[in-house]
Amino acid sequence: MIKRFEGRSAIVTGAASGMGLLTAKKLAEEGACVYMADINAEGLAKEAGEITKNGGIAFPCVTDVREYDQIQAVVNRVISEKGNVDILINFAGGFAPRMCGLTDRSFEHEPIDVIDWGIQVNFRAPMLFARAAIEQMQKCRRGVIINIGSVDGETGGGVDYAAEKSGLTYGLTKALARIGAPYGVRCCGVSPGPVLTRANMAQMKTALGRAAEPIEVVNLVLYLCSDEAAFITGSNHIIDGGRILLSNQ
Numbered sequence: 001m002i003k004r005f006e007g008r009s010a011i012v013t014g015a016a017s018g019m020g021l022l023t024a025k026k027l028a029e030e031g032a033c034v035y036m037a038d039i040n041a042e043g044l045a046k047e048a049g050e051i052t053k054n055g056g057i058a059f060p061c062v063t064d065v066r067e068y069d070q071i072q073a074v075v076n077r078v079i080s081e082k083g084n085v086d087i088l089i090n091f092a093g094g095f096a097p098r099m100c101g102l103t104d105r106s107f108e109h110e111p112i113d114v115i116d117w118g119i120q121v122n123f124r125a126p127m128l129f130a131r132a133a134i135e136q137m138q139k140c141r142r143g144v145i146i147n148i149g150s151v152d153g154e155t156g157g158g159v160d161y162a163a164e165k166s167g168l169t170y171g172l173t174k175a176l177a178r179i180g181a182p183y184g185v186r187c188c189g190v191s192p193g194p195v196l197t198r199a200n201m202a203q204m205k206t207a208l209g210r211a212a213e214p215i216e217v218v219n220l221v222l223y224l225c226s227d228e229a230a231f232i233t234g235s236n237h238i239i240d241g242g243r244i245l246l247s248n249q
């Protein structure tokens with residue numbers, strides 16, 4: 001098996017579950033040393049332990065990505081142990097009303113603290129991770145940042161969620177790609193449609209008539225992190241089974 005990430009360091013946020021966890025597993029299988037950042041301490045300890053048991057290198061880093069000092073602590077740890085953050089993938093996030101357990105998910109009735117949660121986790125955290133990591137990436141002339149958006153950022157699904165995800169995968173991604181490019185540092189967005197990290201995503205309509213398996217999105221993320229994608233930067237990569245085609249009808 002070709003190991004595309006041998007010797008590289010990677011921070012994966014949202015790594016205690018879903019696509020972040022699967023990405024952490026796959027990066028470790030392909031030789032990366034993975035720092036798993038998530039607020040879920042129990043999940044992280046269990047999953048990092050599994051990866052290590054299977055011969056990979058993974059460290060659980062309990063992090064609330066709403067807190068800059070915790071973000072900086074993870075980044076500083078990786079830089080002091082590995083010299084650089086070679087790969088940074090921002091998976092932590094989700095549709096705030098669901099993540100905060102609301103049943104009424106209308107924007108008009110959304111509590112301000114729930115809107116703030118979404119802005120902080122989906123948008124501000126990736127910006128702050130980049131702020132903490134990019135200077136060393138530039139010095140090392142090596143690094144790739146992947147921002148996980150959503151097809152909702154394209155279609156306007158969910159007012160605050162759409163705004164956060166499009167701001168993330170367009171404005172922030174392009175700006176980081178711009179300041180990274182002179183140093184060979186890349187930044188890309190990935191915007192999935194429905195993904196079966198939850199069974200109810202199967203109900204969401206796509207042109208292909210199904211939701212994605214998590215591995216389909218993870219494979220795209222891994223490709224963008226790899227040297228095969230060395231000429232790709234500043235772009236957002238939609239992987240939605242054609243959901244956008246339906247919203248334009």
Ligand SMILES: NC(=O)c1ccc[n+]([C@@H]2O[C@H](COP(=O)([O-])OP(=O)(O)OC[C@H]3O[C@@H](n4cnc5c(N)ncnc54)[C@H](O)[C@@H]3O)[C@@H](O)[C@H]2O)c1
Pocket residue numbers: 013014015016017018019020037038039040063064065066090091092093094095121148149150151191192193194195196197198201
């Ligand atoms: N599943 C989908 O259908 C889908 C579709 C489009 C986009 N996305 C995006 O993909 C990403 C991952 O989705 P998933 O379904 O794999 O998610 P998931 O819900 O399984 O994982 C999200 C992770 O983020 C962590 N998290 C939440 N708040 C945090 C905080 N303050 N600090 C640190 N970690 C925190 C959670 O503990 C969890 O492990 C999200 O950004 C989501 O918006 C998902």
